[in-house]
Amino acid sequence: xxxxxxxxxxxxxxxxxxxxxxxxxxxxxxxxxxxxxxxxxxxxxxxxxxxxxxxxxxxxxxxxxxxxxxxxxxxxxxxxxxxxxxxxxxxxxxxxxxxxxxxxxxxxxxxxxxxxxxxxxxxxxxxxxxxxxxxxxxxxxxxxxxxxxxxxxxxxxxxxxxxxxxxxxxxxxxxxxxxxxxxxxxxxxxxxxxxxxxxxxxxxxxxxxxxxxxxxxxxxxxxxxxxxxxxxxxxxxxxxxxxxxxxxxxxxxxxxxxxxxxxxxxxxxxxxxxxxxxxxxxxxxxxxxxxxxxxxxxxxxxxxxxxxxxxxxxxxxxxxxxxxxxxxxxxxxxxxxxxxxxxxxxxxxxxxxxxxxxxxxxxxxxxxxxxxxxxxxxxxxxxxxxxxxxxxxxxxxxxxxxxxxxxxxxxxxxxxxxxxxxxxxxxxxxxxxxxxxxxxxxxxxxxxxxxxxxxxxxxxxxxxxxxxxxxxxxxxxxxxxxxxxxxxxxxxxxxxxxxxxxxxxxxxxxxxxxxxxxxxxxxxxxxxxxxxxxxxxxxxxxxxxxxxxxxxxxxxxxxxxxxxxxxxxxxxxxxxxxxxxxxxxxxxxxxxxxxxxxxxxxxxxxxxx
Amino acid sequence: xxxxxxxxxxxxxxxxxxxxxxxxxxxxxxxxxxxxxxxxxxxxxxxxxxxxxxxxxxxxxxxxxxxxxxxxxxxxxxxxxxxxxxxxxxxxxxxxxxxxxxxxxxxxxxxxxxxxxxxxxxxxxxxxxxxxxxxxxxxxxxxxxxxxxxxxxxxxxxxxxxxxxxxxxxxxxxxxx
Numbered sequence: 099x100x101x102x103x104x105x106x107x108x109x110x111x112x113x114x115x116x117x118x119x120x121x122x123x124x125x126x127x128x129x130x131x132x133x134x135x136x137x138x139x140x141x142x143x144x145x146x147x148x149x150x151x152x153x154x155x156x157x158x159x160x161x162x163x164x165x166x167x168x169x170x171x172x173x174x175x176x177x178x179x180x181x182x183x184x185x186x187x188x189x190x191x192x193x194x195x196x197x198x199x200x201x202x203x204x205x206x207x208x209x210x211x212x213x214x215x216x217x218x219x220x221x222x223x224x225x226x227x228x229x230x231x232x233x234x235x236x237x238x239x240x241x242x243x244x245x246x247x248x249x250x251x252x253x254x255x256x257x258x259x260x261x262x263x264x265x266x267x268x269x270x271x272x273x274x275x276x277x278x279x280x281x282x283x284x285x286x287x288x289x290x291x292x293x294x295x296x297x298x299x300x301x302x303x304x305x306x307x308x309x310x311x312x313x314x315x316x317x318x319x320x321x322x323x324x325x326x327x328x329x330x331x332x333x334x335x336x337x338x339x340x341x342x343x344x345x346x347x348x349x350x351x352x353x354x355x356x357x358x359x360x361x362x363x364x365x366x367x368x369x370x371x372x373x374x375x376x377x378x379x380x381x382x383x384x385x386x387x388x389x390x391x392x393x394x395x396x397x398x399x400x401x402x403x404x405x406x407x408x409x410x411x412x413x414x415x416x417x418x419x420x421x422x423x424x425x426x427x428x429x430x431x432x433x434x435x436x437x438x439x440x441x442x443x444x445x446x447x448x449x450x451x452x453x454x455x456x457x458x459x460x461x462x463x464x465x466x467x468x469x470x471x472x473x474x475x476x477x478x479x480x481x482x483x484x485x486x487x488x489x490x491x492x493x494x495x496x497x498x499x500x501x502x503x504x505x506x507x508x509x510x511x512x513x514x515x516x517x518x519x520x521x522x523x524x525x526x527x528x529x530x531x532x533x534x535x536x537x538x539x540x541x542x543x544x545x546x547x548x549x550x551x552x553x554x555x556x557x558x559x560x561x562x563x564x565x566x567x568x569x570x571x572x573x574x575x576x577x578x579x580x581x582x583x584x585x586x587x588x589x590x591x592x593x594x595x596x597x598x599x600x601x602x603x604x605x606x607x608x609x610x611x612x613x614x615x616x617x618x619x620x621x622x623x624x625x626x627x628x629x630x631x632x633x634x635x636x637x638x639x640x641x642x643x644x645x646x647x648x649x650x651x652x653x654x655x656x657x658x659x660x661x662x663x664x665x666x667x668x669x670x671x672x673x674x675x676x677x678x679x680x681x682x683x684x685x686x687x688x689x690x691x692x693x694x695x696x697x698x699x700x701x702x703x704x705x706x707x
Numbered sequence: 708x709x710x711x712x713x714x715x716x717x718x719x720x721x722x723x724x725x726x727x728x729x730x731x732x733x734x735x736x737x738x739x740x741x742x743x744x745x746x747x748x749x750x751x752x753x754x755x756x757x758x759x760x761x762x763x764x765x766x767x768x769x770x771x772x773x774x775x776x777x778x779x780x781x782x783x784x785x786x787x788x789x790x791x792x793x794x795x796x797x798x799x800x801x802x803x804x805x806x807x808x809x810x811x812x813x814x815x816x817x818x819x820x821x822x823x824x825x826x827x828x829x830x831x832x833x834x835x836x837x838x839x840x841x842x843x844x845x846x847x848x849x850x851x852x853x854x855x856x857x858x859x860x861x862x863x864x865x866x867x868x869x870x871x872x873x874x875x876x877x878x879x880x881x882x883x884x
Contacts, residue, residue: 328831372712417825418833421772421783430734437730484734573782573821623719630723649741654833665739672731676724683720 169253170660178250179662180674185246187637187678188685189239191358193313194351194636195686196236197306198359199225200283202393204299211292221386223287225363227693233280235685237273251660254651261326262316264335269312275305307352314347315339320652321643322415330655342415346408347643353404357397358632364390365629366690368622371615380615387625388453388614394632395446395529399522399592402439403585412646419646419653427665428642433484434668436514438635440478443521445628447474450528452621458610460535473524480517485509507570515581516566519588523559526592530599537606547602551595558591633682637675645671742767747839749859753846756859760847763840768829770844776851784826785819791853803853807845808863811836838864 173181203225210218248255259266279302286295318341325337332338367387374380413420422428451467454460483505507513541547562584569577647653649663657663710718745762764770773784794803798817801809809816814826829836836844839859846857857863 369712369716372716413825416827416833417784418769418772418827426772427737427739433734434727434730438727623715626716626719627723630720631727634724634727648739650833654831657832663741667736667738668734669732669736672728675731676728679724680720 167253171250171252172661173246173250177662178246178660182243182246182250183641183674184678184681185239185243187640187675188682189236189243190640191633191636191678191682192232192236192239192685193310194355194358195362196229196232196280197310198355199229199232199363200280200299200302200306201356202360202363204296204303206389207299208296211296217385221389224386225390226284226287227696228363228366228689229280230284231689231692232686233277235689251651254656257330257652257656258316261319261332261335261338265312265315265339269309272305272309272312276302276309279305310351310355311348312339314351315341315344317644318343318347321419321647322412323652323655326655330652342411343408346404346411350401350404350408353397353401354636357394357401358636360390360392360394360397361625361629361632362390362686364388364394364625366390366693368625369690370694371622372619377615382614384456384615384617387622391446391449391625391628394628395525398442398446398632399525400589402518402522403589406581406585416653422648423642423646427648428646430484431638431642431668431671433482434672435635435638436478436481438631438638439518440481440521441631442628442635443525444474444478445624445631447471447525447528449621449624449628450532452618452624453532454535455618456613456616457532457535458613460532463531463535466531470524470528474521477517477521477524480508481514481521483508483513510570512566512569512577512580515569515584516562519562519584520559522588523555523562523591526595527555530595533599534603536608536610536612537603538609539602539606541602541604544602547598551598554591554594558587561587630679630683633679634675637678638672641671641675742769745840745843747843747859751859753855753858756843756846757850757855760843760845760850763836763844764847767834767840768836768844769834773826783822785822787848787851789852791849791851791855794848794853803849804845804857804861804863805866807848808841809866811841811844812864 170178172178203222206218206225207222210216210222279298283295283298283302286298290298315338319338322342323338324341325334325339326332364387367383367390371380371383371387374383409420409423412423424432447470451470454463485506539547565580565584569580572580645665648665649658650656651658743766745759745766747756747759751759770787775782775784775786775788777788778786790807791803794806797806806817810826811829814828815824818824827834830838830841842857842859842861842863845863846855849855849857
């Protein structure tokens with residue numbers, strides 16, 4: 099259908115709608131109530147007198163009604179908690195995206211400028227296209243969330259205002275600057291000197307991060323309050339900001355935002371790839387998807403370490419809080435988390451393996467994939483093994499307890515820490531193989547370099563496994579500390595091996611070309627799957643971070659006395675997370691559609707769409 | 708028939724979300740409600756106080772989030788089995804009641820060797836047990852291998868608060884002390 103026909107049809111519809119509205123108003127006016135004619139002389143009847151007395155009594159009661167400050171108001175149907183939960187999560191998802199995209203857009207733009215490669219500039223610009231609508235949605239959900247909190251939880255918001263009012267004005271001011279930098283950065287693409295444009299991008303990132311730091315102070319204070327007296331009065335606003343979990347959450351969120359933003363940008367590229375009609379488009383969006391996913395996985399690998407830091411600070415603040423998280427009401431949530439993270443690792447590896455198809459001469463590494471798959475699957479299975487098993491009474495008797503006699507040993511932290519570290523190492527090896535596809539080193543020390551890389555990787559795996567086994571034979575105090583050398587050895591291996599690889603493959607001989615766009619379409623669905631999984635994981639972990647407080651608005655200070663003052667089942671929580679994720683993808687689909695409109699040619703007179 | 712790409716993407720998103728929701732339904736489902744208060748009355752019998760003490764430890768006190776009873780092996784916090792018998796000799800110069808009271812009101816005053824400090828102050832939020840509730844807890848702890856001397860009228864904190872200067876007693880709690 100041509101756009102002219104659409105325009106005419108729309109105009110006709112608008113006229114019809116207007117005519118219908120006018121007709122409806124006239125009809126309503128025609129049946130408006132009109133008082134019947136009555137005599138001027140009123141006759142007091144007992145009924146009339148009673149009605150007047152009643153009205154007077156009501157007016158008097160209204161005048162004398164005392165003002166009572168409400169603690170809570172109820173949101174219809176789903177209740178206040180779920181309403182605020184969904185809104186907060188949607189706000190956070192869009193905010194994470196809006197904060198993350200400028201980080202890697204700026205880096206990509208900088209690479210393009212430094213290398214003088216216009217492809218990177220185009221890529222960075224395309225990532226930025228997704229920002230403006232997302233920024234509006236972030237702000238809209240933020241304002242909606244604030245109104246809902248003020249309306250539904252007035253007393254609690256009053257307390258937060260008491261503690262954090264000095265931070266509100268800077269927050270709003272920064273938001274204004276964020277809008278300034280974002281729109282100037284986007285609309286000024288190619289209009290300024292590259293350095294000026296890069297500085298605008300830097301400003302956007304700095305302001306965005308500062309906004310996140312302020313908002314993080316509010317929410318971390320609710321879990322690990324500081325800077326207040328025993329009764330909750332403020333002693334130091336700075337201490338309230340700089341509470342136990344503030345810095346761990348700042349670091350964790352910054353990294354997680356990049357991982358999430360990268361995955362959403364990769365999903366955008368995947369949708370464009372699947373709808374592409376030319377090889378050129380396919381090549382571009384394959385590359386864009388690869389870069390987005392690369393960013394997501396690079397940020398995702400150190401995320402468990404940031405998670406350890408956050409968890410250790412929660413334990414440092416309150417052992418009870420830490421044990422509630424890991425051993426109490428939320429312990430089974432980490433089994434769900436294991437399924438999600440296992441799926442992410444599996445998907446990320448699969449995408450890399452499929453990606454080898456676009457590189458000539460990558461067949462020599464294909465044989466290793468099955469071993470990597472076995473390792474990934476084994477680690478995934480160990481990580482998702484629960485300590486205690488849901489069993490009938492007879493099954494429990496047969497096992498001799500709630501734990502399985504053999505599998506139960508895999509359900510403890512020693513085994514899980516080992517599994518996740520090996521999983522990270524395996525993914526790193528997958529990436530290394532992909533990186534080497536189609537190239538062979540030319541340096542004289544290539545054999546030594548390979549041997550060294552192998553030795554470092556094997557040593558790291560050996561340290562991780564040894565400490566994992568050792569953890570079964572030592573007391574808790576020692577066992578908890580073992581995760582640090584485990585993590586350290588994996589990080590060291592990744593840095594050292596990459597360092598060697600970069601020098602070894604400098605001036606490497608090419609064995610074939612990389613054919614961007616030559617990849618199985620299944621790979622693009624994997625990218626979308628990864629984006630959904632990242633989003634769902636963010637929703638789940640947001641729930642545990644917030645739900646950890648249980649029946650407290652501010653842990654140990656402001657108690658939740660509402661009808662929602664209980665921790666719902668994990669089944670219920672996952673349903674809420676799923677609804678939020680679906681809402682988010684409907685909205686982000688709208689953002690993708692809007693972003694793609696700018697690629698379309700404008701339809702002029704006589705042209706058909 | 709070829710399914711359009713947007714429909715396939717939509718189906719993938721819904722299927723992935725549904726899968727994770729299903730995983731969420733497979734784990735144990737438990738609603739956790741705020742701890743119930745345990746009613747205490749001055750005229751309670753010793754048996755009733757011990758029952759109340761146990762309930763307070765399970766519910767409002769959150770004691771069994773960390774502590775165990777009758778468990779051995781690699782523990783994160785001391786096992787409480789036989790605490791009533793050990794408490795009197797745990798710290799030189801402190802009676803069993805003094806030791807238990809100080810361990811509750813000042814949890815970091817005495818750390819059992821091999822364990823890390825980490826117990827919260829029990830008489831303040833978020834746990835916030837009252838003095839009476841703590842007396843019931845101490846009575847229950849005494850009952851695990853020791854002799855129960857504490858009643859709901861005992862004065863156990865601050866240390867020495869229960870001493871009767873006229874009687875010249877050095878003990879802090881209970882009729883048998």
